[in-house]
Amino acid sequence: MRSVPERLRHGVRAVLRPVGEFVHVSAIYLGLAVLTTLGLSLVLPSMRQQSQQLHEVVLAMFQADGGGYAPDDEGDLQDWAPPSPAGGAPDAGAPSAEPAGGDADAADAGQAGTTGQDGGTGTGRMGFSAALAASLRDQPIQGVTQVQAHALRSYLSRKYRIASSVAGALIRTVFDVGRERKLDPQLLLAVIAIESRYNPFVESSVGAQGLMQVMTSVHRAKLRPSGGPAAVFDPVVNIRVGAQILADCIRRRGSLEGGLACYVGATGPSDGGYGARVLAERRRIALASGIPPKN
Secondary structure (H helix, E strand, C coil): CCCHHHHHHHHHHHHHHHHHHHHHHHHHHHHHHHHHHHHHHHHHHHHHHHHHHHHHHHHHHCCCCCCCCCECCCCCECCCCCCCHHHCCCCCCCCCCCCCCCCCCCHHHCCCCCCCCCCCCCCCCCCHHHHHHHHHCCCCCCCCCHHHHHHHHHHHHHHHCCCHHHHHHHHHHHHHHHHHHCCCHHHHHHHHHHHHCCCCCCECCCCEECCCCEECCCCHHHHHHHCCHHHHHCHHHHHHHHHHHHHHHHHHHCCHHHHHHHHHCCCCCCCCCHHHHHHHHHHHHHHHHCCCCCC
16 A cells, blocks of 8 residues: 555646646647747738739729720720839939949949830830730731741640630730840740749749849839839739840850849859750740740
8 A cells, every 4th residue: 555645746746747738738729829920921012012012903904084904995905004113204314324333333233234226115115905906816926937927826835724815915026126126035935934933923932023033123214114113023024024134144144044044133154954844845936836946
C-alpha cells in the first residue's frame, strides 16, 4: 500500500500532466498565429496596392463620359481611352523624352531605354476594344494569311487558355507594334508568353505588371501619355511600352540575345536562361503558325 506522500505526488502528477500538454499545444498555436500575422502584414500592403490599381482600371473602363466598352450607335465596341493625368487633358508640359541618363544608366539593370511620344495608344492607333472588334469580324492582318492567323490564334488560345477572339486581338496588336518598332511580332508574342502567360493583370514580386511585365516605377514617363501607371493594365499600352523597352535594349546591347538579357534585368553574362526560353517559344509559335521568324 502506498504511503500518503506517494499518493499525493501521484495525484499532483496526474493533474499537472494534462495542464502541461495544454500549455504545450497552446504555445504551438500561439506561434502559428504569430507567424500568420507576420505573413499577412507583409502580403496585405501589396494586395491593397493591386486592388487600388484594378479599381482605377475598372473606373476608367466604365466612366460615364462615353468611354469604356459600351457599344456605340453602330453596334461597335468603343475604344477604352485611359484617363488623362489629373483627370484633365494630357499634360502639355510633359517632356516628349526622358531626361538624358534617366533610363540610360538603368538599361543594363533591366528594362531601360529612351522614350518618345509613342508609349501609349496614340492618335489613329487601334485600341484593344477596336482590335477585339476586328478579331470578332475576322478581319485580315497585314502581312499574314488567314490560314496563318487562324493557326496562330488557335495555338495561343489553346496553350494559354485565353478566348480565341482575345488571342486574335493580341496578335493584331503585336503585328501593328512589331511593324512600328521593326521587331518580329512573334518575338513579342514569345516575350508575353514567358513574362505573363497572357495574364494582363499579373504582377511580379518586384512590381513588374501586365502582359510584358513593365516596371511602372521605372517607366512612368512612358505611361504618362496614356494616363499614368494604371494604363499599364491596358493590353495595347502594355505591349507598346514593352516593345519600346525591348527595342531600346536590343539597340543598346547590339544583339537580340543581349537585348533579351537587358529586358529581364541581367547585368552579367548570364540571364538565367530567360533568352533561351523566349527564343524557344518563338520557334514553337513560328512552327504552329507557319510564319517564318524575322531576324
